[in-house]
Amino acid sequence: MSVNSFGRLLRFTTWGESHGPALGAVVDGCPPGLEIDEGKLQPFLDARRPGQSKFTTQRQEPDQVRILSGVFEGKTTGTPISLMIENVDQRSKDYSEVAKAYRPGHADYAYDAKYGFRDYRGGGRSSARETAARVAAGGVARLVIPEVSILAYVTEIGGDAIDRASFDASEIANNPFFCPDAQAAARWATQMEAVRKSGSSVGAVVECIATGLPAGWGAPLYGKLDADLAAAMMGINAVKGVEIGDGFAAARLSGEQNADPMYPGATGPRFDANHAGGIAGGISTGQPVVVRVAFKPTSSILTPQPTITRDGDATELFTKGRHDPCVGIRGAPVVEAMMALVLADHKLLHRGQCG
Amino acid sequence: MSVNSFGRLLRFTTWGESHGPALGAVVDGCPPGLEIDEGKLQPFLDARRPGQSKFTTQRQEPDQVRILSGVFEGKTTGTPISLMIENVDQRSKDYSEVAKAYRPGHADYAYDAKYGFRDYRGGGRSSARETAARVAAGGVARLVIPEVSILAYVTEIGGDAIDRASFDASEIANNPFFCPDAQAAARWATQMEAVRKSGSSVGAVVECIATGLPAGWGAPLYGKLDADLAAAMMGINAVKGVEIGDGFAAARLSGEQNADPMYPGATGPRFDANHAGGIAGGISTGQPVVVRVAFKPTSSILTPQPTITRDGDATELFTKGRHDPCVGIRGAPVVEAMMALVLADHKLLHRGQCG
């Protein structure tokens, strides 16, 4: 019942702080015989890596992942895969201010209330830097589900949404926003430039679609596929909302509008709608699994905010230095990783329970 | 790793089907010495009970809960509390149609795809009737957290939202919709009457607020309070979206707008906003915990829907008989129960880890 682990049969545990020597993940339960090396994991880390555009934090981290165990002669052995990423650019700055006072919107106060003590350097354990470990673990998970394709992209930044009619998956890699709509990407570049210069921040919505999984994954009633996805996504730093399929919009539809009628198909049913987002009763239906995730605006802003010190006195804090003006952007690779981890886990669980 | 259990230190396991002899929950980990009897649990079951207004299913179930273990001389003993609710009104109707074909929007096809076999009577295990067991377990959880008040209510039905300015908690019990706005309740009565008569269905949004819990509950990074709440809520039948605090709206705010500034307070900080919904970094901040849950419209409607048979042939199905035209309404007591279960669990977990 480690509270720093996630998953059932494919279970990973992460460790590490923003300013410690390294961070990592131990992935347990990976089936044996899968071809793996660092090169298969690195591209996912590179997608999440900071410092690649002016719209993300300028912290320079190579995020090179090392495999320390669980692999022999280029294949997984079935034993725990230990992944380590060294921290390189923990800039030695003056932390005396955040040591004494709580940054509003951050986890500073909550950690102190819980533990009576905290590593205040760069947010410590609560830093989004930990998501590098998730992304590395997600790379392993992908090997477990070669039949599944996963794609995450940003659909909205600061309230400006993409035009669904202009959706082009090939655009996603062409801009620093994981944006599938070239025109929206152009608008976002202008908007983000202003946000960055003013020291403000904005939120974002990330959507993720998984295709290729069969019907039957998911474990009702308390290991439902959608419930596990909700936990996986809500646990990502800065996430405040999760939707499956039509999500909150479904609450505004009638039963007739929300129906996903079924027709005879070549292999299983053919659907002509997917309001359900590929999951019914907590089990996959064979349709694409669709998840949408809301990221709040980064709490670190230049405008001073009223707050209190550890001693309870009034003060103000603002955030100098490096941060993502829109943390949701780099959330896209993290959402992909969590999707992969949940689906891989459920593939194994289904195989164990239903043969 | 039972997939029909939820929770960490306070862990409950449910069992039972819509048309079996009974359903129940085993609640493990309840601290000893708490005063309890059936009378303390029954009011929550009564709130969820069907057949109380014309806007819910007409199935008549007394939903009397029995305590079979874990209690001695009116107090919890620290051993498992077994709760059982007999099914009384499993009307013997003709199930030959749903035995052969899949009801679209229901879990029928997914269960068959997973298990190759299903109890088709009334949805079997996937029936929302199982939520009676959650509500009973939630009643036990409430005893663990007497310092916490939990209130859930419906904020929106079929796209018609309450007026926040008219919010009156005392109204919630005055109408069959758990609606805190008397005028909205009146409108909903008209709307639901039409929905019911036409054999259609609508969705709803339920909001739940917990007050009184201290800062410090929640277990980062993979036992975060918000992630556990997300799993708890998304796992309820018909739920498609979960928000904490401002949720998706936060994605449209700037960092300045979304800030929750802190000021010196009598006991801990005083906040003048709660965009975060009472949780930062997965840990409670001492502010009210706010969760919002989207229920899709009931899939059971009178309009025939195209579907397929188990043999893969085209057919049509429509739902005669008893069902909730808006399953979200009776979702309110279930959301309350899940909130109680998650908070009680985290209280114990925090005590174990941080003393």
Place this chain on the structure above:
Amino acid sequence: MSVNSFGRLLRFTTWGESHGPALGAVVDGCPPGLEIDEGKLQPFLDARRPGQSKFTTQRQEPDQVRILSGVFEGKTTGTPISLMIENVDQRSKDYSEVAKAYRPGHADYAYDAKYGFRDYRGGGRSSARETAARVAAGGVARLVIPEVSILAYVTEIGGDAIDRASFDASEIANNPFFCPDAQAAARWATQMEAVRKSGSSVGAVVECIATGLPAGWGAPLYGKLDADLAAAMMGINAVKGVEIGDGFAAARLSGEQNADPMYPGATGPRFDANHAGGIAGGISTGQPVVVRVAFKPTSSILTPQPTITRDGDATELFTKGRHDPCVGIRGAPVVEAMMALVLADHKLLHRGQCG
């Protein structure tokens, strides 16, 4: 992390006290489609049932098991199987003495120290009566592993061991001691009669052999098959020791004596010794799995024992009335059940992880 649950993929949770209305088990994770009814479980309960010879407690319990969920049309559905056994013969005796003082050797003092409160009637939750629920759950587990045969028998009572040369499995059902040696059974009858009459008690050793399982079950390093068996057996009431294969005797052998050489066989290796008890590195080798379990003498004896009251005063207690003079005898069916539960769980786990 329910502390009243056991298993990983096939996980069961038990509930109930000696003098409550009923006790039961919820078995989760049972694969779908297995043929099952009460009649398939009852024989195992009958084997454990009290009151069948003068050498066991005279409490009269029919121990009729009811299946309340998870089964449809005679087959498992993959959903939780709820099993209930009503308590019938909770004789209303005077418990005022044990309410006030602690029976030495029993769990009375420990429960009070832990919970500050206890159900003192017949030992409450700590009563061996709970093992009826394990045996029922074990009956389900057996359906999961039709390829495995499990046989437990008593090899020693009160220090008097069977003669291995006279081992005859068909004798086990011919005497009330689960004894595979007719001559030993005759001796034990004499010995036990004296023990019973004097109000004393004796210990026993139970051995259990499982054959038919393939090589490859077990999950190193912290889900080893032998470690799980050790936990399963040590958790049975009155058990104080567990051995796999040669156990403690292996500690007195040389490496040459303890070797289990391998030779080419028809399907996998052929072994000509089984010192290891069928498990190497926590994984089954395909040889019979051999476990030996030590039961202490029943703590309930007629000779008064010094003890203290709840208030800390000196007193004496002795046990009148119904109990097993050798609790190890009826331990045999319980050991079988736990073996079945562990093996079935590992079969599913192996299938999940290694396909």
Place this chain on the structure above:
Amino acid sequence: MSVNSFGRLLRFTTWGESHGPALGAVVDGCPPGLEIDEGKLQPFLDARRPGQSKFTTQRQEPDQVRILSGVFEGKTTGTPISLMIENVDQRSKDYSEVAKAYRPGHADYAYDAKYGFRDYRGGGRSSARETAARVAAGGVARLVIPEVSILAYVTEIGGDAIDRASFDASEIANNPFFCPDAQAAARWATQMEAVRKSGSSVGAVVECIATGLPAGWGAPLYGKLDADLAAAMMGINAVKGVEIGDGFAAARLSGEQNADPMYPGATGPRFDANHAGGIAGGISTGQPVVVRVAFKPTSSILTPQPTITRDGDATELFTKGRHDPCVGIRGAPVVEAMMALVLADHKLLHRGQCG
């Protein structure tokens, strides 16, 4: 449900192989604010370290432990503590023989049967080298239970037992056998010299006593303290038997002989015997917890053993090179570590459940 993790609230996960770059443990759930640094863990690793006498493997490993996370300013933060030990002396020898054939008594065949693939270098994951990670984790666990003293020692090697009358705890550190009886240690030195020279091996029995823990730790019925200890000990490499208190000897006692009478004491009861080994009903009684563990003789011996190749052909293998002629000796620090891990876990669990 990681199968490479152990514990409930204090949960550790180990990773690493004999011949990989490193091995380690992630310890989750350690309470915040405990003073810690590498120097507090290293002595335990040093006690287990190979190459310190001629009676252990000559592999030279400094076993320097590094703390990579979870510690700030010399104190635990409540976040995961990542511990890493680099492998230094993975001698590059020729593994072609063990790559092709299975060493009898080792896990080689079982791993291949399970995974279809294995890291054969030095036993891979099944090497006792992994116990270094347990010992490091155990060092953290000790910080959680400062009230408890733990002492493990070898009571028997190759069938030659210590004289209990000569027990002297201060002798344990005076010989390479963790032997509390100076005369036995002298005899063992002679015996082991012969064993070593002949290339044979012998088994051993390790006893471990924990004192200072209060009554009330342990979580019945499937998280019993003794059951968890049994799993913890049986999971150590080469262990084949576990006893609590009198263990198998208790099975040969009468109820009168096995009684642990209670008398009024200064703080709780006073006992004048401890047949139960400090645990009743799965809960600690406040008496010393006593565990005894049987280690089989090391399977690696110079005498060639019949075995088969991966292709199923007959061959013979014998073990050249470095190994422990009595693996039980260095088992003593590992048994201590597992005792610490189980007790620390149960301290937190008890605090969580019973406040």
